[in-house]
Amino acid sequence: MDELVASDNWEEPVIPDLPDDVALECLFRVPHSCLAAMRAVSRRWRKLVGGPDFSEERKLRGTADGFACLVQQHAAPAAGTLAEAARTGRKSAASGRGPPVYGITLFDPRRGSWERLQYPDGHQGGLPLFCQCVSVAGKLVILGGWDCVTWEATRGVSVYDFRTRRWSKGKDMPGPARSFFAAAVAERTTSGGVGGSGGRGLVFVAGGHDENKNALRTGAVYDVGRDEWEELGEAMEEERDECEGLMVGKEFWVVSGYGTEGQGRFKESAEAFDTETGRWRRVDGAWAGGACPRSLCLGVADGDGGNSRVVSVDADGSNGAVKMGRCVVGMAGNWALVTGTAHEGAPVGCCLVDVGKNGGAWTRVEMPPDFSGFVQSGCFVEI
DSSP states (O other): OHHHHHHTOOSSOSSTTSOHHHHHHHHHTSOGGGHHHHHTTOHHHHHHHHSHHHHHHHHHTTOSOEEEEEEEEEEOOSSSOHHHHHHHTSOBTTTTBOOOEEEEEEEETTTTEEEEOOOOTTOTTOOOBTOEEEEETTEEEEEOOBOTTTOOBOOOEEEEETTTTEEEEEOOOSSSOOBSOEEEEEEEOOTTSTTSSSOEEEEEEEOOBOTTOOBOOOEEEEETTTTEEEEOSSOOSSOOBSOEEEEETTEEEEEOOBOGGGTTOOOSOEEEEETTTOOEEEETTOSOTTSOOTTTOOEEEEOGGGOEEEEOOOGGGGTTTTOEEEEEEEOSTTEEEEEEESSTTOOEEEEEEETTSTTOEEEEOOOOGGGOSOEEEEEEEEO
């Protein structure tokens, strides 16, 4: 903390009549919802709160706010189904049919509070359908998806800064407008690695399919701080559509998926990209073949014979409450948030699971009526 105080080179105290170390301890404990207001107090507070070291100190002291960020349905379609709309490729004005509207919901398990973020600029009708949602360096990044009106795949990027509580438009993803791709984040990279020289806040994407439903092998990395994309020079060994992304140490894992000619036949393998060397390696037996991995993966553990296996959550412990349409978000420690339904058409349920316990310890979470829509995907945010 002494380095944090010394680095800003200000003569006046952080808070008048308080030693700086005591004043900073007070600031570290302010809820994330007040950070934007804190930045307006003084130029020194603005510099302190806006810097990455402030966030790191909050995490080290256990005073950071940790919550689930969910891409959640806010309004049901007037009529018809999502599948019907996808077949027609556009909203039908005559029938009044349209897609469900999705936005960002924040759930704080410590306070039991639910909050809804405003839509990004240019997306007042809702987030793109099937967009990817990741969090890194105190920011939320929304990638790709299908335009709510035209149903066309987009390459768009929107970035939400929790310190300023504002959205900004990021640079579009390079290459084709990909859908159902893998995404994962790296908080830090080593000097000389992929994505720059020791920067903070990288988003890796790979796989999915293009506008013509061709599964992809290519990938790219986004530097959030510099708002710059770089294509991964080497492609994966196999096409992987509807895959899932994980960051495992220095490796970006692309889990399962299927090729253009193998629609729906999910692979048991994964491919891992070394962010230092820029090379891919194949991981056989990493996933239970036949099951879609999207929004279900928590991490990687050693399996039988020392082979690495992707870890998910066994829904049996919920007594069937979240059996269908599950979305799993890894939280702090050994906890995970799981949403889903008992059967098609049933209300959405929500549970917190201690995955560190044998078989998992499940706790039901009450969802307020305004926050009870279907959850498409999510990520963990720590501010």
